[in-house]
Amino acid sequence: MDVATNLRIIQNNIRQACEKSNRIPDEITVIGVTKYVTIERTKEAITTGIKNLGENRLEGFLEKYNHIGSEVKWHFIGTLQSRKVKDVIDKVDAIHSLDRLSLAKEIDKRASKKIDCFIQVNVSGEESKHGLQPEGVISFIKDIQKYKHIRVVGLMTMAPHLEDKERLRGIFKRLAAIRDAVKLENLSNAPCEFLSMGMSNDYEIAIEEGATHIRIGSNLVG
Numbered sequence: 001m002d003v004a005t006n007l008r009i010i011q012n013n014i015r016q017a018c019e020k021s022n023r024i025p026d027e028i029t030v031i032g033v034t035k036y037v038t039i040e041r042t043k044e045a046i047t048t049g050i051k052n053l054g055e056n057r058l059e060g061f062l063e064k065y066n067h068i069g070s071e072v073k074w075h076f077i078g079t080l081q082s083r084k085v086k087d088v089i090d091k092v093d094a095i096h097s098l099d100r101l102s103l104a105k106e107i108d109k110r111a112s113k114k115i116d117c118f119i120q121v122n123v124s125g126e127e128s129k130h131g132l133q134p135e136g137v138i139s140f141i142k143d144i145q146k147y148k149h150i151r152v153v154g155l156m157t158m159a160p161h162l163e164d165k166e167r168l169r170g171i172f173k174r175l176a177a178i179r180d181a182v183k184l185e186n187l188s189n190a191p192c193e194f195l196s197m198g199m200s201n202d203y204e205i206a207i208e209e210g211a212t213h214i215r216i217g218s219n220l221v222g
Ligand SMILES: *Cc1c(COP(=O)(O)O)cnc(C)c1O
Pocket: 033, 035, 056, 077, 078, 158, 199, 200, 201, 215, 216, 217, 218, 219
């Protein structure tokens, strides 16, 4: 299906999820995840009004960025190797996968301005998932306070692919609770307003639980 049709369906679902949870659709940023698709398809997404794109690998990101440039905001959503930070740092608007000190150190070293970062949290405890353990998030943010180029704007998680909606909801609730705990700390480097959670399979539930950034690939452009 064309991206415009997909987007209409998604926007309709966003509206319904917002109604259920007393939220407003304007609070939610749709990040179009273009990792599976061509430049043509990515451009089609932009013409429908998508203003935020996400890529999870350096090569894919650079290929898209080189064709499209900064007419959209770019979100780096995948695992980022420290030695590749220098290749993306001046091009991305946000990094969603900050999960270790060595990466924070490298971002701080290479950045020439403050970089918006989401801390990736492994809420579900699956071994295959990247991210900090929930218990470690606050001490991690304190540890990176010395890195002046990092602004912790929120938390990010990837839920496992579950059919059990209530388990998914539990994962999103937990991330929201960790975000609230971080905010209570009033840390100068961590306004931590945002929740990057929800993908094609589960974005409606994520919105009901407070997502501010949803990352949608297959249902939008796939
Ligand atoms: C691929 C990917 C997505 C989008 O997944 P879909 O299920 O296709 O919507 C979101 N977030 C991350 C980190 C991804 O790697």
